[in-house]
Amino acid sequence: EAGVTQFPSHSVIEKGQTVTLRCDPISGHDNLYWYRRVMGKEIKFLLHFVKESKQDESGMPNNRFLAERTGGTYSTLKVQPAELEDSGVYFCASSQVGNSPLHFGNGTRLTVT
């Protein structure tokens, strides 16, 4: 089966611009998670979807970040406007049911200059 796919793999944008990251989970996986690793620090939870509903968005840093999962399939994470501190690697993960193993994508490396 195809794994979790993230696009793009790298993105370099200027401060103040907008970027949209995309995640395609494994087909049939209702749970979708976004995580972020900033500057070699710990990987931090951003939010969790169950199908198209946001189950937990307690990790979203501020209102410049908007995540959507229309139709309960792929998800997008938009950063608008981007700031320097948003640079990092954004990981997406999916799982079939709540406590089943997470499958991670390769991540999107975002650089804001």
Added chain:
Amino acid sequence: GDSVTQMEGPVTLSEEAFLTINCTYTATGYPSLFWYVQYPGEGLQLLLKATKADDKGSNKGFEATYRKETTSFHLEKGSVQVSDSAVYFCALLDTGRRALTFGSGTRLQVQP
């Protein structure tokens, strides 16, 4: 809140050396513990896990034992290979939570 602390890297070893990467945690409930590995250019992969105290997780020659008394889950391997070079993340999933709490990662470099 929950937290995971792991040793800073990079850890540089020669092939066939013994590996230990320390991990300690703080949790409010009874967490499950995990080690994830990220090989260059790839995503995170689950390496091993343990769901209760005294459980030992093992995979690919790696082992870690869930020690509740010391709140630790140290990763060990008896003889590392060049192919083990990667970043290793310790993580926990606390009771009633769906989201993992990760440590900062430890880069392992194994030299021939």
